[in-house]
Amino acid sequence: MNLCNLEALVPQYVRQFEAYIPSPPDDELQQMFGCSRLVRMNNNENPLGPPPAAAAFLKTFDPALVSRYPSGDCRPLRAKLADYLGVTPPQVILGNGANEVIAFVIKAFCQQGDNIVTADRTFAVYEWIARFSGIDARLAPLDDFGFDEEGLLARVDSRTKLVFICNPNNPTGTWWSRDRLIRFMERLGPDHIVVLDEAYAEFMDQPDYPDGISLLSRFPNLIIFRTFSKMYALAGLRIGYLVGTEQVTDIVRKTAIVYSVNTLAQSAALAALGDQTFITATRSLVQEGQQMLAAQCAELKLPILTSDCNFAMIKLPFSDTLAYRLLMQQGYMVRTMTGFRFPGWIRVSMSNCDAMQGFCTALSRLVHSRTDQSPLARAYGVSL
Amino acid sequence: MKLSVELVPERMPVVVGFAETAAKAAGLDASAAAMLALSTEELFLALCNSIPGAAITVRLHDRRYAADLLFQVPQPPDLRIFNITSRPDHDTEEGLAEMGLFLASRACDQFSIRQMALGGWEIMLRKERSYPAPVQQSQPYLAVQTWQLTTTPAPDAVKQFSTLIADCYAACQFPEEFTPPGRLLDKLASNEYGLILAQGQQGELAGGLIWHAGEGRIVECFGPYLAAPAEPEQLSIALCEKLTEQFGRSSRQGLVLYAPQQPPAAAGFEAAGSLAIPGGTIWTGYRMLAEEFGADAAVAAELMPFYTDWCSSMALARNIRSYHDDGETGNGLTLFATRLNRQIGMARLTPLLVGRDAEAVLEEHLHLLDQEQFSAIYCTVDTGRPFDALLAPHLLHNGFSPLMLIPWGGTGDLILLQRNGGKR
Numbered sequence: 052m053n054l055c056n057l058e059a060l061v062p063q064y065v066r067q068f069e070a071y072i073p074s075p076p077d078d079e080l081q082q083m084f085g086c087s088r089l090v091r092m093n094n095n096e097n098p099l100g101p102p103p104a105a106a107a108f109l110k111t112f113d114p115a116l117v118s119r120y121p122s123g124d125c126r127p128l129r130a131k132l133a134d135y136l137g138v139t140p141p142q143v144i145l146g147n148g149a150n151e152v153i154a155f156v157i158k159a160f161c162q163q164g165d166n167i168v169t170a171d172r173t174f175a176v177y178e179w180i181a182r183f184s185g186i187d188a189r190l191a192p193l194d195d196f197g198f199d200e201e202g203l204l205a206r207v208d209s210r211t212k213l214v215f216i217c218n219p220n221n222p223t224g225t226w227w228s229r230d231r232l233i234r235f236m237e238r239l240g241p242d243h244i245v246v247l248d249e250a251y252a253e254f255m256d257q258p259d260y261p262d263g264i265s266l267l268s269r270f271p272n273l274i275i276f277r278t279f280s281k282m283y284a285l286a287g288l289r290i291g292y293l294v295g296t297e298q299v300t301d302i303v304r305k306t307a308i309v310y311s312v313n314t315l316a317q318s319a320a321l322a323a324l325g326d327q328t329f330i331t332a333t334r335s336l337v338q339e340g341q342q343m344l345a346a347q348c349a350e351l352k353l354p355i356l357t358s359d360c361n362f363a364m365i366k367l368p369f370s371d372t373l374a375y376r377l378l379m380q381q382g383y384m385v386r387t388m389t390g391f392r393f394p395g396w397i398r399v400s401m402s403n404c405d406a407m408q409g410f411c412t413a414l415s416r417l418v419h420s421r422t423d424q425s426p427l428a429r430a431y432g433v434s435l
Numbered sequence: 436m437k438l439s440v441e442l443v444p445e446r447m448p449v450v451v452g453f454a455e456t457a458a459k460a461a462g463l464d465a466s467a468a469a470m471l472a473l474s475t476e477e478l479f480l481a482l483c484n485s486i487p488g489a490a491i492t493v494r495l496h497d498r499r500y501a502a503d504l505l506f507q508v509p510q511p512p513d514l515r516i517f518n519i520t521s522r523p524d525h526d527t528e529e530g531l532a533e534m535g536l537f538l539a540s541r542a543c544d545q546f547s548i549r550q551m552a553l554g555g556w557e558i559m560l561r562k563e564r565s566y567p568a569p570v571q572q573s574q575p576y577l578a579v580q581t582w583q584l585t586t587t588p589a590p591d592a593v594k595q596f597s598t599l600i601a602d603c604y605a606a607c608q609f610p611e612e613f614t615p616p617g618r619l620l621d622k623l624a625s626n627e628y629g630l631i632l633a634q635g636q637q638g639e640l641a642g643g644l645i646w647h648a649g650e651g652r653i654v655e656c657f658g659p660y661l662a663a664p665a666e667p668e669q670l671s672i673a674l675c676e677k678l679t680e681q682f683g684r685s686s687r688q689g690l691v692l693y694a695p696q697q698p699p700a701a702a703g704f705e706a707a708g709s710l711a712i713p714g715g716t717i718w719t720g721y722r723m724l725a726e727e728f729g730a731d732a733a734v735a736a737e738l739m740p741f742y743t744d745w746c747s748s749m750a751l752a753r754n755i756r757s758y759h760d761d762g763e764t765g766n767g768l769t770l771f772a773t774r775l776n777r778q779i780g781m782a783r784l785t786p787l788l789v790g791r792d793a794e795a796v797l798e799e800h801l802h803l804l805d806q807e808q809f810s811a812i813y814c815t816v817d818t819g820r821p822f823d824a825l826l827a828p829h830l831l832h833n834g835f836s837p838l839m840l841i842p843w844g845g846t847g848d849l850i851l852l853q854r855n856g857g858k859r
Contacts, residue, residue, distance in 0.1 A: 057554075069686030075728050083729030083752040093726075175684060370703040372723040376750040387726050394679035395703055 064185040071179070074384075086382035092400040092410060093386040095221070095251075095362045097284035097333055099403075105285065105323035112315060121314040128317045128324075132292065135325050136264050141297050144304060147311040149250055149278040149291030154180050156274060156293065158306040160212040160244055161186045168206045169215035170198050172223070172392045174248065177215040196356060197225035200235050207243060214239065217248045218263070219255060222391050222398045224358025229261035236270045244299070246274045250291075251360045253282035253330055254337060264294050271296040274303075279316075281361065282333060283323040288316035337361045340401030347411040351418050361401045364388065365414075369421050371397050377420075381413040436460070437494040442483045442508075450493055451476050454504055457495035461502040462564055470542040471562045475504060478560065485512035499621035501544070501563040508556050547772035548787065569601050569615035576603065578663035579633070579641035582670065584677050588632040588643075593620055596632060596643050600660050606714025607695040610781065610813075611657060613645060622647075631677050633670055644674040646681075652688035652843050660695065668699045675702035675722075682724055688843040692720035705749055708839035710853060713779055713811050719839050721749070732818035732847055733758040735827030738837055742818070742850065745840040751848070758824035769796040769826075781811040789822040794829040801833055801854070812854040819847020 074080065077089045100106060122128075125145040133140040146152035157180050161167065167181045171190035181188040189211070191202030198216055207214065216235075219226035227235070236245060247263040263275040274295040280286035290312055295303065323329075341357045344365075348355040354366040367374050371387040374397055378385055388396035399410065438453045440446045454475035458468035475493075482491070489509055496503040545561035576599060588596070594616035601614040613619045622628040627649060633641035642661035648654045656678060659671045675698060682690065692704050697718050704720025729752035734742045736757050746753050770788040775781075782804050784797075797814075804812055814830055816823045835852040842848045 072728075074726070080728060083754065085752070178684075368701055370705060370722055372726065373705055373750060375726050376723075376752065379752070380750060389679060389683040389724050390726075392680045392683045394676050394683060 062185060065183055068179075068183040080379070080384070081382075084376075084379040086380060088382050089379075089384060090382060090402065090406045090409065091384045092402055092406070093384045093398075094286070095281060095360075095400045096286055097282060097361065098401075098406065099284060099329070099333055099336065101284045101319060102323045102326040102329040104326065105283070105319040108318055108322045109315070112318070116314055119314070120310055121312060121317055123309040125312050125317050128321050131321055131324060136294060138264060138267070138294055139297065142267075142294055142300050143292055144300055144307050145290060145292045145312050145317075146307065147291075147313075147316075148280065148289040149248070149276050150176050150180075151289075151308070151311060152276060152291055152293045153177060153246075154184075155303050155307045156213065156244070156246060157181055157184055157186065159303045165210045165212045166208070167213040167215060168203055168211050170203070170217070170220070173198075173215075173217045174221045174250075175390070177246075177248075193220075193223065193225075195225075196220075196223040198227060200231070200238070203235075204238060207239065209242075211243050213244050213246055215246045215248060217250075218261070219251050219358060219360055221251065221360075222362065222364055222386070222388060222393070223356055224360045224362065224364070225356075226255065226257070226260055226358075228259035229266075230259070232261050232263075233266070233269075236266070236273070241270075241272050244272050244274060245270070246276060248276045250276065250278045250281055252277060254334060254361055255359045256334060257359060267294070267296055271298065274299060279320045279323065282330060283320065285316065285319055285323060288313070288319055290316040290320050333361075334359075336403065337401045339404065340407045343404075343407045343411060344399065344401075347414060351415060353418065362398050363401070364393070364396050364398050366396050367418070369395070371395050374417060377417050378410075378413055381416070383410050383413050437492055439490065439492045442479075442487055442489045442491055444480065444483050447476060447479050447483075450479050453493060454495070458502050458504070458562065461495060461497035462499070463502050463562060464565060467562050467565065471502065471504060471560060474542045474560045474562075478506065478558065482506065482508065482512055482558075486510055498627070499564075499625045500618055501561050504560045504562075506558040506560075507551070508558065509554075510556070512556070512558075544776075545772075545774050547774075547785075548770070564618075564621065566615050566617040569598065574598075574602070576640070576662035579635035579639055582633040582635055582641040582673075584673060585632050585634065586629065586677075586681065588630060588634075590620060592632055592634065592638070592640065593623060593630065595640050596630070596660070599640060599642075599662060604660050604695045607712070607717060608657075608714075608779075609693050609710065609712045609717045610776070610783065611645075611647060611655070612776070612778075613657065619645075629681075631674055631681070633674060642670050642674065644678055646678060646690075648682075648687065651845070652686070653841060654682055654687050654690050656690050656692045658692075658694065659698065668701075671698050672702045675704060679703060679722055679724070685724070688723065688725050688727075689841075690722040690724065691841050691844070692718075692722070694718040694720060707749075707841065708745075708851075710838055710851075711811075713781070721840075721842060723842060727752070727843075729753065730819070730843075730847055731756065733821035733824050734818055735816075735824035737827050737831050738816065738824075738850060741837040742840070742848075749840070749842065751842055753818075753848075756821075758821050760825055760828075764791060767791075769793045771796070771800060773800075775809070777807075779811070780809045782809040782813070784812070784814040786814070786816070786823055786826055789820075789826050791825075793826050794832075797826065797829050797833060814852050814854075815845065816850045816852065817845035817847055818850065819845055 081089050129140040129143045132143050153176055163185050166187035166189050168189045169177050170193050172193050178188040189206040191199055191206055249263055267273055274293050276293050278291035344363050345355055345357055356364040371389055375387045386398040388398055436457045451472050455468050455472035458471045492507045494505050543560045544563045548558045551557050597614050597616035597619040629646045630643055632643040640662050642659050644658035646654050646656045659674045698704055704722045707719040707721040710717045732753045732755045768790040769792050772785040772787050774783040816827055830852050835854045837850050837852050839851040
């Protein structure tokens with residue numbers, strides 16, 4: 052067999068990058084960790100499932116349709132989204148999940164030598180896509196768990212093409228108000244694109260929370276990301292979108308992959324969009340979950356960061372990755388925050404009442420089992 | 436610096452000349468460069484016998500604190516010649532060449548061979564630089580009430596820190612050395628090592644933690660070394676958290692801590708065992724960085740109680756298979772990579788291949804290390820490499836006992852065994 056010379060073929064920035072390994076299926080995890088059921092509270096999914104209209108569509112979907120290509124540019128859905136959001140259809144570009152639209156934007160604007168600027172403790176995919184595309188990712192530390200305007204501006208230079216702001220921020224749930232966002236845009240000026248990731252916008256119920264799309268006319272260098280994965284519970288179908296000015300989306304469209312959003316996803320999103328009853332029910336579920344978790348953490352004396360989002364961060368007095376393994380043994384899967392550069396924290400997705408109660412019990416059991424011993428015994432697994 | 440050459444004896448002077456010149460250019464003194472040249476000569480001859488005519492490349496990797504001579508060969512040579520105990524067969528020419536290689540490996544500080552991910556094999560000879568003895572300047576170290584952490588300390592601060600280690604922790608450096616100051620500065624300059632330093636407002640030294648990110652999925656960490664160990668808790672936690680944060684979003688699976696004193700529980704490290712070293716006890720801790728999904732593990736019956744206990748206490752999800760010797764050939768032969776620290780009499784054996792000759796090859800190694808008065812001898816067994824399990828009974832029979840578990844330290848988990856004395 053002739054071995055190709057991979058050493059010479061693979062760019063250095065790809066060679067250095069380590070592939071992300073997604074979690075195995077539930078049955079494999081249950082077998083490995085010895086738990087009879089597994090409640091995933093790690094991906095900020097909506098436990099209610101899709102809105103009724105989307106669920107009904109999925110149940111009655113005609114399998115014969117899968118032999119045909121989907122709408123290559125999601126035309127019917129773009130039309131409905133444009134109408135719903137108050138923009139024109141060309142201002143909307145859909146992708147196979149918001150991750151894909153992140154890649155569209157980076158490919159459209161960045162070349163070797165350019166950089167992107169974002170926070171050090173935020174959604175990792177901006178940084179990852181930039182790095183494995185050979186683009187420098189400059190990271191500004193968070194200030195009091197929130198995006199820091201000064202830190203971001205200090206890292207911007209003439210080769211900065213994109214500034215990514217996650218609003219509200221995943222995983223801290225902090226957010227910039229409309230005034231703060233406007234102030235930042237004015238200080239930054241028009242020479243850089245600002246990507247406002249509003250993946251959790253539909254959860255926000257705060258008067259000051261800005262609708263980025265409403266600022267497009269004032270700041271044409273804005274791009275807004277949204278997704279159907281979180282509030283609309285279509286994560287398994289992979290569909291997200293961006294909105295910008297037509298001048299900007301005309302550019303991004305050049306690097307957008309057509310036909311990448313499948314028929315099921317487009318039609319389910321079309322059915323789901325704008326179901327206010329469903330949004331209200333989800334917000335209510337999230338609020339109850341946040342309250343339950345906050346009460347449990349207060350009892351356990353654990354610091355917690357709550358917000359309107361469907362997740363919360365909890366600080367543990369021991370390793371988060373150890374907590375993950377011990378909670379897995381009890382059937383609860385959380386997200387460790389070491390990978391988000393928050394060692395010792397876990398992020399927990401809000402779920403239905405049963406799951407939240409079960410998780411609170413598991414958390415309580417875990418914390419007591421790790422803190423009832425003396426610190427030395429705990430650290431070294433010995434009895435004193 | 437790189438040289439491409441065919442494996443024919445006539446090319447030997449060119450290769451040896453290259454090795455010596457490159458070693459000197461990398462900062463080795465004349466004596467060390469000559470030792471590396473001697474090793475090169477013997478290795479080259481052995482390779483000429485093993486895979487005559489093959490095209491190879493030789494290059495020098497300047498690590499600042501050491502020079503690595505790397506031989507890349509396209510196909511596996513006869514691997515038996517690489518064991519440091521490989522004994523000469525005086526009746527044949529090949530045997531004499533092996534004797535040379537035996538000497539060559541002993542002239543180096545580290546000798547290893549590995550199969551490269553993208554094809555071919557790489558043989559490494561490492562010679563470490565020597566450094567002048569530190570100037571004795573013991574000074575009182577005081578507690579610093581408020582400190583700041585830096586990951587880019589000034590050279591003077593690094594020297595001060597190395598002196599602190601020499602003054603307060605000299606005997607507890609394991610398995611790396613960070614004294615004298617020149618060695619620590621060179622290690623940091625190599626980019627394989629890093630230092631998180633805590634300093635007071637006037638720049639006074641409070642403490643620090645060193646890391647080493649070599650190949651593999653684990654980062655080794657050393658410390659915290661503190662100016663005032665009586666009040667370590669908050670500072671230790673801050674140093675450990677900074678380190679974890681630094682590697683949190685990396686491809687590394689975990690951190691292994693070698694600590695001169697017990698780190699506080701809130702620093703996030705789990706107990707991984709303790710090690711008796713010539714200078715005292717080293718506490719070890721483990722901090723997994725990633726969410727793990729479990730793994731298969733092949734473990735010898737003799738090590739099963741140790742392994743299952745540790746898996747249970749560290750909450751590791753493992754599908755454990757007891758590996759029995761059913762008479763299989765294994766890898767065919769046994770090969771160890773060796774790492775020697777002659778100054779403190781420490782040797783680490785890493786099995787690269789395990790075959791049916793495991794017992795004999797292990798005993799030869801131990802005999803040689805005993806002869807050379809190595810008092811601290813360690814060996815690792817990898818649960819991700821089933822044939823390693825064949826080695827376990829021979830290790831236990833020769834006085835080794837398992838002390839430490841490093842999850843994901845190798846292909847799978849790494850069990851570190853230490854030799855306590857003679858045969859059991």
